[in-house]
Amino acid sequence: MRFYGEGIPGVRAEELVGKLVVIEGADGSGRSTQIDLLRDYLEGKGHATVNMGLRRSTLVSEELQEAKQGNVLSEITRSLFYATDFADQLENRIMPALRAGFIVLADRYIYTLMARDVVRGADREWVQSLYGIAPVPDLVIYLRVSPAQLVERNFRKNPTLDYWEAGMDLGLSRDIFDSFIRYQRLIQKEFALMQEEYSFHVVSGNLSIRSVGREITSLVEQKLEV
DSSP states (O other): OOBSSSOSTTOOGGGOOSEEEEEEOOTTSSHHHHHHHHHHHHHHTTOOEEEEETTOOTTTHHHHHHHHHTTOOOHHHHHHHHHHHHHHHIIIIIHHHHHTTOEEEEESOHHHHHHHHHHTTOOHHHHHHHTTTSBOOSEEEEEEOOHHHHHHHHHHHOSSOOTTTTTGGGTSOSSHHHHHHHHHHHHHHHHHHHHHHTTOEEEETTSOHHHHHHHHHHHHHHHHOO
16 A cells, blocks of 8 residues: 555555545435445455544544534635544544554545535645545545436435535525536536546446446455455
8 A cells, every 4th residue: 555645654554454445426426325335245245344434533523513514614724624634534543444454445535625625726736735644545436426416316315405515605606506516516527637646436326326336346346356
């Protein structure tokens, strides 16, 4: 395993004998469902797994959620909040699991964080430097779903769209529905730019849960040889 930058001081890449699988995608893409299915599949084959995701750090997750509720986070503060959340999980959850030979399943990773920051005007090189501590995953899957389909799926779960997932802080539109569509298109454009650089495998999230699951399982079997 290797790192995107210099990694974490004192941690040698050769110590990390586990595997890291990332599933990326917007809210409503089916990402969390596929993570659960993949975990059950891997554990059924005898592999130990650990899950990680955004805003799960015991250090700052509650504070980050509270700050987001006020809709007043500045862009730099927001970026650093998420970077801190990631760093804490990396040190206390991901690294120990990789050292122990576990398969880490990431329900989103640094790519969502970088895409969000860049879309909001952050300098691309600065954002990439924040995540030089991140290990390079063994497999990255991006579930791409049309913005219109994402709207429909999110409305099935909640009567309103999320302020941040709709990009309302960007002033794209006064209408939250229209803003959501525009924001998700910007995020998808950023993922398209990152696809080659970070070796994403794009899977259509518009397909049935079973079809998506089969495609993901096939990719995992090929890349991880499980």
